[in-house]
Amino acid sequence: MKILLNSNNSGFQAPGGGEILLSKTKEFLLKKGIDVKLFDQWNDKLEDFDILHNFGLSNNCYDVINVAHNKKVPIAITPIYSWPSLKFAFKSGTNFKDKVKLGGYALTHNTPFFNRFTYASKMLNMADRIITDSKAERDVIDNSYKLNKDKYRVIPYAIDRRFYDSDSKEFVEKYGLKDFILYTGRIEPRKNVHKLIKIVNKLKYPLVIVGGKNYQEGDEYYKLCVKEAGDNKDIIFLDRFDHDSTMLGSAYAAAKMVALPSWLENPGLSVLEGGLAGANILITSRGSPKEYFENYAHYVDPFDDKDIEKKLVLAYEKDKDNKLREHILNNFTWEVATDRMIKCYKDLLN
Template identity: 25%
Template sequence: MTSKRLKVLFWMPYHGRIPGGHQVQLVETSRALSVLGVDTSDSYDPDPPLADFDLVHGFGLTPLDILKCRESGRPVVSSPIYWGRSYTTSGPRSDRTTRVVLRDWVGRSWRGFRYFAASLRGRGPLIRLMLEEASTDLEQIAAYSMADLLLVNAKGEGANIRHELGVVTPTRIVPNAVNTSRFSPYFESVREARSLICVGRLEPHKNQLGLIKALKGVDDVKITIVGPDHPDHPRYRDACRRAAGANVSFLPNVQHEQLAELYAAHRVHALPSWYETTGLVSLEAAAAGCAVVTTDRGHAREYFGSDAWYCDPAHPASIRDAVLQALQHGPSAELARRVATEFSWEETARQTLAGYRYVLERGCPEPRARS
């Protein structure tokens, strides 16, 4: 007798209209799990047929979404992609650098200023601000607490969720990954010596404008900005184009399948975001043979270690120095090999499936029989 195939719904009811790493993670994990014998279905529908599945794997679910799953008797595994309250590297205070502690202080000061400014406008604006922030925090805490398991992309992400939100839901580290058959064959490609690529949605969080300004005057470096315009940030797109010199080009209409050849044409990939749990594009670029410059805010070090260059997105000199060093040293064969062997979607799928089995074996809740 053959065992029943597990049926899993990959559910992202929000932000499906905005392309990015969250969608790549959903699609690639779903695909790799299907190879392992799991019946997967991807949905961006706000009201999918939950009763058709044994388990729901959610991306950005609200407490009401998870309540729907509960009412349908379906356990919920969630991929939180949690950025942290102050956009800083987290961890015990004794492990933090002076710069990280300073960032935390700046973040708290900015929040205090917002409260002070609201109070000057009167009691009503102050109360509204407090309720908005409390509502956002409580909704996130509730959503993470209601899930049966959180699949975090890094150890630091799980620590942030515990320490900052007080959530005690079990976590399992499931690293982000790359399509190794698509990106790895390009390591030996011939690249322009002074070429830089930056892949990501054109939005303030990704800090393309900071990159352009940091390299102002370094006219011999060819800069290619790849990624769609964010529908909510048209002014940012315009600011980037105004700041760009003749050595900067924009490619907004590139499909994910076309990225490998673009990485292969450039020596360095830079992602000076204000925060990244990892940065899927950094992993892809590394596998394809680019030297990697990435943000020092988040958990990229858990993936790249000493094989990448890190920059502070708030300081143009830090971005510039990291890029120039990466251009000088060039790609890391060791990093490309390690990414290709340790960060495949096949391995991600195996770790994800182990998480599903953990939840189902605990029996919380017991899936109801399909009608």
């Protein structure tokens, strides 16, 4: 069985959760003895592979998926769906141009009459398997695109079990920080970082933000976040840690809680990792988080400042325990997810 992996061709210029999913899928498939590689457009021939597995629904993936479809190469897609929303568009855009762009995207993709003309619709229709992270993601795609239900398979996202053994010592010794609120990831509008800073400023809690200031749309939002933090010495910005570094796990272990009040998450790899390292969790209610964290997390309405403020206090003041750690360890590690993925591939080929 030869598997070819593909994704947005600019994704690794500012890697986030989707790129980690792709890289870790490759890593753990190789550990299971599966012949898998990343697509090399200069050398690879699609017909030499048994399955093309595409991560995401970026328009620039369409040509590769279309060629695979025409060559009758089975196609699996992990959508990493954005759940387009007009409310999100008007709340999150950093300027009028952004709001119009996001609003147009939401109108186009949420309406079956219009979305049939989108690249996302064309790619999903060509897919032989649509591998969603949750029932919630499956249902929202199905409601919008009305696809053959036999295409869907639900395989939850996963994380490295190494985070279970993370030690706070490395981070504390370097930065002198402990028991803070941690945000780690892209500093972009969808993550609602600006609102998090605004509310933490009011609460006077320590906040550490770990993430690159540049993502694919530039650094305008990062500058907005820095401006909101102002001269508050308890809000600290650190550059992105390499995902495989021990420092990332140490930061999770040193934190009192990990916060991700995003407009949407599927389900948020940083909170899965932080939860496995022992931190308390605050996460958006929009998306698939409740299928992962059940009753072990504090959920917020990302549009409601008072709800975020209330839940931040609850999560920060709560003592840490091992219940969430054990739940994540037993259900959402790569060892579990990779076996499910291999079964999905085999079912597709049969």
